[in-house]
Amino acid sequence: MNSTIFTLYLLIIGIIQISASKNQTKFSLTTPSLLLQFDTSTSNVLSSIQSTDPTDPTSTRTFSNPSATLFSIEIVNATSLFTIDSKNPTATRTLTSTTPTQTTATWSYPQLSTTVSLHFTSSEPFINIVPSITFPDNINHGIATFTLSIPMNPSTEDAVFFPDSYGVESSGTNGYSGTYPSAAAAMQHMAISSSTGPGIYVAAHDKSGDWKELGYDGSTCFHVKIVPVGATKPVPTWSAEYSVSIAALPKITDSNPLYKSASELYREFIFEEPAAEWLRRGMIKNRLPDHLKNSHVWLNTGWQCHDVFEDVQGDPATAQGRVEDVVGLWRDLGMKTPVGLHYYEWQQGPDPDPSSRYLFDTHYPDYFPGRVSSSGTTVKQFSKTVKETLDVYTYPYINGRIFDLTCDSYIADDGESVCVKVPSSMKLFSSSNTDLSVPTENYGSGPDFCIANPATEYWQNKIGATVEELVNEYGSSGVYIDQVASASMNLCYDPSHNHTIANGHWWRNGYLGMFNKIHELVGDSTNAPMVTESNSEIYMDMVEGYLPLTAFAKPFASSSNGNILVPAFSFVYGGYYNAFGAEFYQADFTDIPYLRSKIAGMLITGTQIGWFSLGGIEDDACGEMGLYDLFMDKENLDVNQYIVDSANIRSELVDFFLNGRQYPNPVADPAPKIAGTNWEYLDVMTGTWVSEHASEVVVLLCNVADSDKQFTLTLDFTTYGWKEGDQYKMDGSDEVFTVDSGNVQVVDMDVESTGIEVLRFALVQ
Known part of the structure; x- marks a missing residue:
C-alpha cells in the first residue's frame, strides 16, 4: 500500500x-x-x-x-x-x-x-x-x-x-x-x-x-x-x-x-x-436615514429573556400608551432627538380571537394580519401616531432564520425543501445520497424549527414579502430581522439548494440576496433600514443596525471569571456599522450608580442607548425586565434625566460615532472599581473617539457615582495617529500645544456627581 x-x-x-x-x-x-x-x-x-x-x-x-x-x-x-x-x-x-x-x-x-x-x-x-x-x-x-x-x-x-x-x-x-x-x-x-x-x-x-x-x-x-x-x-x-x-x-x-x-x-x-466583501458599500453614514442616525435612545415593547412575553405588550393601544408616557416624560426633560422602538408581539395571525394569536417564537415566517386592540387601534395607526406626535420610529420583529415545522407555510409550501440539511452519518458524499436529516431547534415556545437556507429563492422571497407588507402596508419605519448576525452559519449538504456542499460563500451570498430582494421591494436603506441581532462582521453591508446584546453581558472593569468587554469591533470597523441596545433589568434600579454605568458603557462605545423593555412578566430565573412603572415612578426622575442627558450628549458627538473609530480609553487616576449588582465597574468611565480623518480627538468622561470626582487623566496622542511635532488645540482654549513626548496630562479634572464631560482636541491646520 x-x-x-x-x-x-x-x-x-x-x-x-x-x-x-x-x-x-x-x-x-x-x-x-x-x-x-x-x-x-x-x-x-x-x-x-x-x-x-x-x-x-x-x-x-x-x-x-x-x-x-x-x-x-x-x-x-x-x-x-x-x-x-x-x-x-x-x-x-x-x-x-x-x-x-x-x-x-x-x-x-x-x-x-x-x-x-x-x-x-x-x-x-x-x-x-x-x-x-x-x-x-x-x-x-x-x-x-x-x-x-x-x-x-x-x-x-x-x-x-x-x-x-x-x-x-x-x-x-x-x-x-x-x-x-x-x-x-x-x-x-x-x-x-x-x-x-x-x-x-x-x-x-x-x-x-x-x-x-x-x-x-x-x-x-x-x-x-x-x-x-x-x-x-x-x-x-x-x-x-x-x-x-x-x-x-x-x-x-x-x-x-x-x-x-x-x-x-x-x-x-x-x-x-x-x-473584505462586507466593506463593499463603504461607510455607514451614506446608508442611514436621518431618523436612524439620530435615534440616540431605543425602547422595546417588552423583551423578556427565555422568550416568554407579557401578553398585552404588543397590543397597539397598550404599546402606544406606554410609549406616549415614557417618551413624553423624556421630551419634558429635554430630549430633542428621535427614539427607536423595537416592536414585539405585533402579530395576530388569521384568527382574530385573542386566544388564537400567534405568540412569539411560533408560526415563523407567518405573521399577518397584525393585532387590533379592543379599542380598534391597529398596528399601522400606532406606528403612524407615535411617529408623527413623538418622533418615535417603529421596527417590528420578524425572524430571518428559522422555519416553524407546524406553520401554514411550511405545510403548504414543502417547507422541508427549504431547510438546511446535514448527513445522518459522516461518510463520503454522493449526489444521489438521501441519507440527510433536518436539524431542528426549540426555544421552549412549543414548535420545533428548522434553519431555513438563505440561499433558497423561496426564503429570500418569503422574508422580502413580509418586510414589504410591514413597510408599505403597516407603516413601519424599518424592520428588525432576528438572528441573522447572531446565530452561526449552518453547514448544508443538500445538493438541491444549488450551492457548494457544506461550506462556502453561499451563506453570506444567500443573505445578501435576501436583503437585496427586500430593498428591491421597499426601496433603499435610507427609506427602510433593516436591523438585526448581534454584530457578526459579514452582515455589515446588509443591515443598518446591530443589536449587540451579548457584548454588554460583560463588564468593563472585572468579573468573577475575569472577562471584560473591550471595544475591538469599533476599533476595527468604526465608521462602517451602527449599533444599538443592551439588556436592562428592574434590579438595575436598586443600584442607580451601577445602572448609570451600563448607560455610560453604551455611550463610550458609540452604541445607541437603551433598548429598555416597557412590558414584562415575573421571571425570577431570568430577572424581571419590564421597566414602564419604574420609568414613571417619580423616585426615578434622576434616572430619566441621566438618559436624556446621555442622549443629548450623544447627539453632539454623533459624527464621531458614525464616522470615526474608538481608540483605547484613557485611565482616570484614581478611578476606583465599585462592586455593582452583577459586576464591578469604574466610577469614572472614559471613552476616546478619533474623527474620520484623524484631525480631532474627543474624550468622554462619565462620572457614574453619587459624589464629585477629582482625578488625573493621561492622554497619549501618538496612540491616535498624531505625530511628534503636530500642533493642536483643546476646545475652549486658544493655547496651542505640541505633541512632543507623545503625552499630555490633564491634571485635576473635576467632574460633578453623575456628570458627563467632553474634552475635544483638534489639530491646528
Missing part, C-alpha cells in the same frame, strides 16, 4: 532568513519579529515559535507546548469517518527546503494511501498557513474537517483576546470557543500577550466569511477548525481558500492594550485591497 504523505509548505515573502537544505532534520525560519524552529525528532515538527516585541527588539518570548497537536484531520470514505493527526506514532517526518521562500515538512503514514499537504504563505508581519490535501486517483476519500493549532504555553500573567461580539479579554488561562460567523466569534482574530513580554496574533485571514471554528483552550493552543468547501465529497485535491496567520505582538501597555495591537493587524488585513 502506498505511504500517506503529509506535507507542510511554508512560503515566506519579505525579509526572511532560512537555515535549511533538502532533507534536513532541523531548520530555523526567521522574519524580523518571528523565529520558527523545526525539528523532525518532535512529533509536531514545529517545535517552538519565538516572538520579538515589534516595539522593543530586546524583548523576546518563546511559545512551545509538546502536548499540543499541530493538526488533526477528519477524513471520510464510503462507509465511515477516521482521523489522522500530527502526533501519529507511525508517521515518518522529514523536512525539505526547496527554495529560499519555501519550506516543506512531511509526515508519511505507511498504512494509508492518501497524500495530505499544508501550504503556508506569508508577508511581513504575517506568516500564513494554508492547508491542502491530495488523494490518489484510485481511492475515494473526502475531508470532513481540518483543524490547525498554534501551540501555546500561557501563564497567569498573560491576557488573551477573543472576538466575542465587541471583543473580550481575560486571563490567559481562560478558554474560549466560537463558531464564525456568529455573535460568539464576530471577527476572526485571537491573541495572547502580557505586560512583561511580547505575544502572538492568530487569525483566519478569510475575506469571504466562510464557516470556521475559532478556539483557545487556556493551556495548550489556539486552533482554527476548517470545514472545506465541498466537505465529504470525493475530490482528488483540496486547498483551503484562506490562511491561518500568525504575527508577533508587543507587550501590553495602557496606551497599547492587547485588543488594539491585535486588531491593528486584523484591520490591516481586512482593509487591504481587495478589501
